[in-house]
Amino acid sequence: MADTKIKNATISDVAKLAGVSMKTVSRVFNNEKYVSKDKKDKILKVAAKLNYRPSVQARGLAGSKSFMVAMFVDKLEGDYLTKVLRGILDRSEPAGCHLVVEVLKAQGDKEKLKQVLNSVNFDGVVLTSPICDDTVVLDALKESNVPTVRIGPGFDYEGTFKVAIDEFKAASQITEYMISQGHSRIGFIKGDPKHACSLERERGYLRALQLAGLPIENNLIAPGLFSYESGRKAAELLLDAENRPTAIFASNDDMATAVLAVARERGIAVPEDLSIVGFDDADHAAIVSPSLTTVRQPVVQMASAAFDLLHEGQEHGSEFIPHPFELCIRDSVASPNE
Amino acid sequence: MADTKIKNATISDVAKLAGVSMKTVSRVFNNEKYVSKDKKDKILKVAAKLNYRPSVQARGLAGSKSFMVAMFVDKLEGDYLTKVLRGILDRSEPAGCHLVVEVLKAQGDKEKLKQVLNSVNFDGVVLTSPICDDTVVLDALKESNVPTVRIGPGFDYEGTFKVAIDEFKAASQITEYMISQGHSRIGFIKGDPKHACSLERERGYLRALQLAGLPIENNLIAPGLFSYESGRKAAELLLDAENRPTAIFASNDDMATAVLAVARERGIAVPEDLSIVGFDDADHAAIVSPSLTTVRQPVVQMASAAFDLLHEGQEHGSEFIPHPFELCIRDSVASPNE
DNA sequence: CTGAAAGCGCTTACAG
DNA sequence: CTGAAAGCGCTTACAG
Numbered sequence: 001m002a003d004t005k006i007k008n009a010t011i012s013d014v015a016k017l018a019g020v021s022m023k024t025v026s027r028v029f030n031n032e033k034y035v036s037k038d039k040k041d042k043i044l045k046v047a048a049k050l051n052y053r054p055s056v057q058a059r060g061l062a063g064s065k066s067f068m069v070a071m072f073v074d075k076l077e078g079d080y081l082t083k084v085l086r087g088i089l090d091r092s093e094p095a096g097c098h099l100v101v102e103v104l105k106a107q108g109d110k111e112k113l114k115q116v117l118n119s120v121n122f123d124g125v126v127l128t129s130p131i132c133d134d135t136v137v138l139d140a141l142k143e144s145n146v147p148t149v150r151i152g153p154g155f156d157y158e159g160t161f162k163v164a165i166d167e168f169k170a171a172s173q174i175t176e177y178m179i180s181q182g183h184s185r186i187g188f189i190k191g192d193p194k195h196a197c198s199l200e201r202e203r204g205y206l207r208a209l210q211l212a213g214l215p216i217e218n219n220l221i222a223p224g225l226f227s228y229e230s231g232r233k234a235a236e237l238l239l240d241a242e243n244r245p246t247a248i249f250a251s252n253d254d255m256a257t258a259v260l261a262v263a264r265e266r267g268i269a270v271p272e273d274l275s276i277v278g279f280d281d282a283d284h285a286a287i288v289s290p291s292l293t294t295v296r297q298p299v300v301q302m303a304s305a306a307f308d309l310l311h312e313g314q315e316h317g318s319e320f321i322p323h324p325f326e327l328c329i330r331d332s333v334a335s336p337n338e
Numbered sequence: 339m340a341d342t343k344i345k346n347a348t349i350s351d352v353a354k355l356a357g358v359s360m361k362t363v364s365r366v367f368n369n370e371k372y373v374s375k376d377k378k379d380k381i382l383k384v385a386a387k388l389n390y391r392p393s394v395q396a397r398g399l400a401g402s403k404s405f406m407v408a409m410f411v412d413k414l415e416g417d418y419l420t421k422v423l424r425g426i427l428d429r430s431e432p433a434g435c436h437l438v439v440e441v442l443k444a445q446g447d448k449e450k451l452k453q454v455l456n457s458v459n460f461d462g463v464v465l466t467s468p469i470c471d472d473t474v475v476l477d478a479l480k481e482s483n484v485p486t487v488r489i490g491p492g493f494d495y496e497g498t499f500k501v502a503i504d505e506f507k508a509a510s511q512i513t514e515y516m517i518s519q520g521h522s523r524i525g526f527i528k529g530d531p532k533h534a535c536s537l538e539r540e541r542g543y544l545r546a547l548q549l550a551g552l553p554i555e556n557n558l559i560a561p562g563l564f565s566y567e568s569g570r571k572a573a574e575l576l577l578d579a580e581n582r583p584t585a586i587f588a589s590n591d592d593m594a595t596a597v598l599a600v601a602r603e604r605g606i607a608v609p610e611d612l613s614i615v616g617f618d619d620a621d622h623a624a625i626v627s628p629s630l631t632t633v634r635q636p637v638v639q640m641a642s643a644a645f646d647l648l649h650e651g652q653e654h655g656s657e658f659i660p661h662p663f664e665l666c667i668r669d670s671v672a673s674p675n676e
Numbered sequence: 677c678t679g680a681a682a683g684c685g686c687t688t689a690c691a692g
Numbered sequence: 693c694t695g696a697a698a699g700c701g702c703t704t705a706c707a708g
Contacts, residue, residue, distance in 0.1 A: 024679075035678085057701080060395035
């Protein structure tokens, strides 16, 4: 019942006990050069004994680094964001940096934005779609001078870092894969237009058809919003049409799963009578039946790279290298039977 | 290209412009009583003009509150944790509190634990399974005097808050549901023994059988680890046995989905030839085919409640009220045909 | 390689 | 209802 809160050791406790100045202790904990080996050893020993750790708050107040990075999210949903968090944490933890999650409703949550940006001095901010393309947010970040990295942005924005895969190429390749399996009537379900990747994926699909000399039929293209429900609607649209497609490319795995469900309800066998591909390699892509052929983005690595860009304070404008994607060939595609 | 970082307004800027002392401004921003209305109005007006927000770091250093809460996680995976984060953020944001995510490898990541607890003074910490039952963590938290709330803990720990559903009752009810549908040979796939809920769910299953006067057959009970893969193994064990069960209760939805897949591979129709239930109502439970009958925990609400307990500084030991669970009756259960 | 002083932006503990 | 002073635990900017 010791309700006496044991106070943590401070830098001056360590300095006193080690017989040096605070500044020297500070040097050690900031990995500055020019500390004699014996003093450094002594300081480290004393610090360990006292169980000393620099206070994040004091450092943040006194210095220019806060040891906190933020991730701004629109809404917390899906395993994509979990992977982003994991990727950041993989690097931020060893760097002694804390990850703060801030919710920012899309489109002009200006009040919240000011609140967050003025009350905490983040060492950097990671943005994902769709707010990585929200200029209100980007402008505010720029004005606050906070290093910013955007994962999968739709356009370039001066002074920010960018991490992405080549969505266009990925979409194009998975479409080509279906074409190579013999499909020529390939339906497409668009993603949420709020996300920049949606357009890229559509462009990739169209390009692949075009390159293969296949006609582009508008009634083979259905709108979608990335959600399972929107995928169902699109699937119904596509599958109830006369002369239905022999394959469907859904812009993400949730919608591809919806196509799977609608096909099953209609007694259409997958992949025998209908091939399906998705995008993302979401956690459930491999565990639905049949498992989904899809495109995998290395989300965790991308997020780790995002943190590294922030932390290493790279130069902007260094050539952008897209991260590699990967076609996950599984069981939802077969050659059309006729 | 204004690289001149505009400094944020401080409390003394506001005080000066409003013609009051810093302390009075402080009072307003901390909602203390005893500030005359006209001064308060004036201060608020000036603060708005200056776009002033109290610095989290300065407040944390000077005062006893840090305006930061932490969530300690073992590993960041699955939609359960996403929901917990969302639940906390739903409440922490309006409260002006920031959410920090810290990864703590299970079992004695003492170094990291000290690091985190000594460098930041959290207003509270939220723990989920399995680390909510890690006594090393609990002891350290207790010693640091940090308000702690545990979601779904396996035992009580003095001085901590608890948020949970009645796992035992939930498991028992869903088992009873299958019995009511006519099943008498019901298989069970255990959860990861590291998680306290695993045992509770098993107890609930056993109790329901017992109450119904059904025999408990050990070869109807298979080990599992909550993962899809472990679910596959368990399903194979259960389904390859002679006299296989007519129904299987998997301790979570990932494993239930695995049972679905294995059944499909074996040509066993679900739910006609085999009924399946899961637990959790994970995101994919409703979108697999057939959709899974399962138990839903109000995870988001539970996490919100967790934050509230921290923030409102409730008394410990006030009667614990389990959160309500809900049976989600979907398409994976039917009466056995014989 | 080392340190003394000032200051970061707040709250605390008092005093009135 | 209000405020002056001290202090939270660090880093900064200098000086040596």
